[in-house]
Amino acid sequence: MNRILHMKKSTRSSLFTYTLVIVAYVVIQLLRAFREGGVGSVLEGQLVPICAYVTMALALNLVVGVSGELSLGHAGFMSIGAFAGCSVAAALQNTVTLDPLRLALSMVLGAVIAGFFGFLIGVPVLRLNGDYLAIVTLAFGEIIKSLVTNIYLGVDADGPQFSFLSNNNQLGEGGIELIRGPVGVTNSERIATFTAGFVLVLVALFIIFNLVNSRTGRAIMAARDNRIAAESVGISVTKYKMIAFVTSAALAGAAGTLYGCGQVTFTATKFDFNTSILILVFVVLGGLGNMWGSVIAAAALTILPEALRQFADYRMLVYAIVLILVMLATNNPTLWNFIARIREQRQEKKEGAK
Amino acid sequence: MNSKKFLAFTMAAAMTLSLAACGGDSGSASSTGDASGAGSTSTVESTGSAFKIGGTGPLTGTAAIYGLAAQRGAQIAVDEIQEAGGDIQFELNYQDDQNVPETAVNAYNNLKSWGMQISLGSVTSQPGIATSVYNNEDRIFALTPSASSPDVIEGKDNVFQMCFSDPNQGLASAQYISEQGLGENIYIxxxxxxxxxxxxKDQFVAEAEELGLNVVGDSTFTDDTANDFTVQLTDAQQKGADLIFLPMYYTPASLILTQADAMGYEPAFFGVDGMDGILTMDGFDASLAEGVMLLTPFNADAEDEATQAFVAEYESRYGETPNQFAADAYDCIYALKLALETAGCTPDMSAEEINDALVEVFPTITLTGLTGDGEGITWDSTGAVSKAPKGMVIQDGAYVGMD
Structure with a gap:
């Protein structure tokens, strides 16, 4: 106990985050195994998307919270990861029969491709000083959406076939259509599991904590806090911002693959500006730079719209209001004072009654 | 500043509380009363003597007109059956899916935990593809009113469609245009x-090639660019098109008609069943739709008694003319009733037992519905419906049969 108390604040925080995730996983798995009806069919269906959104929130927190740049197109990286990863998973269907291995391979590939796109965007933009990343990533997300909507990709015995705008692929016998333009991807099997999602979240946490609490992480934060001061002591701001951004893009790609492989079908329009903003909301609500906050916020806000189904037509309205309430409540000194005052008054009354 | 924040907080809290009251009301409202007229998700208290029917559809968002129409059409049928009495009664529960597959699956799971015995699938195609897979895995019978993509029924023995599939419409449109000689130069x-x-569009182009129709060009738009069509129309004009084929819903189509009129360009327009509803659209000058041709299974101006009763009921409840989504959903409920009667199912049977019985029975029944054009609607065992799309032309603000 004493050791925990005397730990460095950052170590304690990361230890808390790991514990939180592991405990949540164990509790849910126990419920699924031993309770009749498990965790309920609604939550059961949301487990994989929750893991994907948690990873997305962690990835974006690395850019927004730790490196202090605003990205408004993270759904674009998720999209790349989802389409690339699911295509690979479907193409390898007959060669790699072990589902977890196939999923892991797809995730790695999804991460690499998304990371590469992150690098391409970062090269010009992260050299600039200002909010340019927000503008460019916003456009990037929209471009990816428009491009992917027009891609037709198939694979047969002779290898992959690709066409753009209209479907000119002539697939031979046993060929699989991987991406079908506006119809998107239709998975024949859903290989993403809750355990895979849990592992991905742990890996993301491991990468982020090790990055943030290293020499590199301190350089990233120094560049965030004062660019000029950081440059004056010889820190290459572009390089360190790039490390954070590419890592984040790669994690987002892996999250996209997890999401995609857990869905029956998805289209490019799913990963639009609204999704980017939704993930940003997770990050802001959980606290900038606060990883366990992101985990909780992402999980809670994914479950919330489903939990509000009893409000029928007013569901999304209530969702918005609850969101505003939570934002105000978690960051409102007046309210805290108000509650504290009421408590004091009650205590005084109690004491007075005695 | 702080006091302002505090005020904002209190206001938001007050709103949540008042909404919680509203939500509570509509949640417990019985569909026998007029509460269902408010357009909220109406669920009857379980009596144990009614089949639980669930469906997902976009009740909010940009596609909400289709989801709401289907929900309302189905609700009218359920209420009619209740008024008429009889052994087979239904409880209807429509959940919002915002036209997103992920949300549709959540909504479907929600219905499953509610105890859904028969499903109306999803209203729109993309969510329909997602939920139909779960319908098939969970062995819950589904009859979708309007998810028209062939992917919805492909490889699933227990998913049926009430609408004709997308390729069928493309096929029928091309044949219609060719047979009737409606246009020389076609633009899409x-x-x-x-x-x-x-x-x-894909099937239309393939069939047009076969029939020797001259397609002079095509152009595209997306959700984000559906607010200006001058580029597409200018292109069509320059290529000398005298017939423009519009495979889309009526909201963008209405804009195309308006802009073509403003340009002084007057080709013939040919739409599909999504065009149905254009005459009743708010803020659209219906006279612009004069001469527009479309394929639709449902005609709100039809003379027969069943259609007129349905249209009158719909208008009195919701203040608008029903479109084909409402009619398809209405037919769905009656098709299920007929099938359940034929199979001799009772509400205390499990979803899986009902599913097995309905899969057997469905290809054998013939329904005389609103959308069957008097000839009756039948299904084959793949789940595809067989009913003929009907060519209509808009004359004096009403549909008139084209042949």
Whole structure:
């Protein structure tokens, strides 16, 4: 106990985050195994998307919270990861029969491709000083959406076939259509599991904590806090911002693959500006730079719209209001004072009654 | 500043509380009363003597007109059956899916935990593809009113469609245009981020080639660019098109008609079943739709008694003319009733037992519905419906049969 108390604040925080995730996983798995009806069919269906959104929130927190740049197109990286990863998973269907291995391979590939796109965007933009990343990533997300909507990709015995705008692929016998333009991807099997999602979240946490609490992480934060001061002591701001951004893009790609492989079908329009903003909301609500906050916020806000189904037509309205309430409540000194005052008054009354 | 924040907080809290009251009301409202007229999700208290029917559809968001129409059409049928009495009664529960597959699956799971015995699938195609897979895995019978993509029923023995499929519409449109000699030079404007539009267009182009129709060009739009069509129309004009094929829903189509009129360009327009509803659209000058041709299974101006009763009921409840989504959903409920009667199912049977019985029975029944054009609607065992799309032309603000 004493050791925990005397730990460095950052170590304690990361230890808390790991514990939180592991405990949540164990509790849910126990419920699924031993309770009749498990965790309920609604939550059961949301487990994989929750893991994907948690990873997305962690990835974006690395850019927004730790490196202090605003990205408004993270759904674009998720999209790349989802389409690339699911295509690979479907193409390898007959060669790699072990589902977890196939999923892991797809995730790695999804991460690499998304990371590469992150690098391409970062090269010009992260050299600039200002909010340019927000503008460019916003456009990037929209471009990816428009491009992917027009891609037709198939694979047969002779290898992959690709066409753009209209479907000119002539697939031979046993060929699989991987991406079908506006119809998107239709998975024949859903290989993403809750355990895979849990592992991905742990890996993301491991990468982020090790990055943030290293020499590199301190350089990233120094560049965030004062660019000029950081440059004056010889820190290459572009390089360190790039490390954070590419890592984040790669994690987002892996999250996209997890999401995609857990869905029956998805289209490019799913990963639009609204999704980017939704993930940003997770990050802001959980606290900038606060990883366990992101985990909780992402999980809670994914479950919330489903939990509000009893409000029928007013569901999304209530969702918005609850969101505003939570934002105000978690960051409102007046309210805290108000509650504290009421408590004091009650205590005084109690004491007075005695 | 702080006091302002505090005020904002209190206001938001007050709103939540008042909404919680509203939500509570509509949640417990019985569909026998007029509460269902408010357009909220109406669920009857379980009596144990009614079949639980669930469906997902976009009740909010940009596609809400289709989801709401289907929900309302089905609700009218359920209420009619209740009034008429009889052994077979239904409880209807429509959940919002915002036209997103992920949300549709959540909504479907929600219905499953509610105890859904028979499903109305999803209203729109993309969510329909997602939920139909779960319908098949969980062995819950589904009859979708309007998810028209062939992917919805493909490889699933227990998913049936009430609407004709997208390729069928493309096929029928091309044949109609060719048979009736409606146009020499055809131009297509289609929505390339939409399954429905793409499905119809692909089949149309293939069939047009076969029939020797001259397609002079095509152009696309997406959700984000559906607010200006001057580029597409100018292109069509320059290519000398005298017939423009519009495989899309009526909202973008109405804009195309308006802009073509403003340009002084007057080709013939040919739409599909998504065009149905254009005459009743708010803020659209219906006179612009004069001479527009479309294929639709449902005609709100039809003379027969069943259609007139349905249209009158719908208008008195919701203040608008029903479109084909409402009619398809209405037919769905009666098709289920007929099938359940034929199979001799009772509400205390499990979803799986009902499923097995309905899969057997469905290909054998014939329904005389609103959308069957008097000849009756039948299904084959793949789940596809067989009913003929009907060519209509808009004359004096009403549909008139084309042949």
């Amino acid at each position: 404007i289609w929505k390339n981020d939409d399954v429905y539009s793409t499905g119809i």
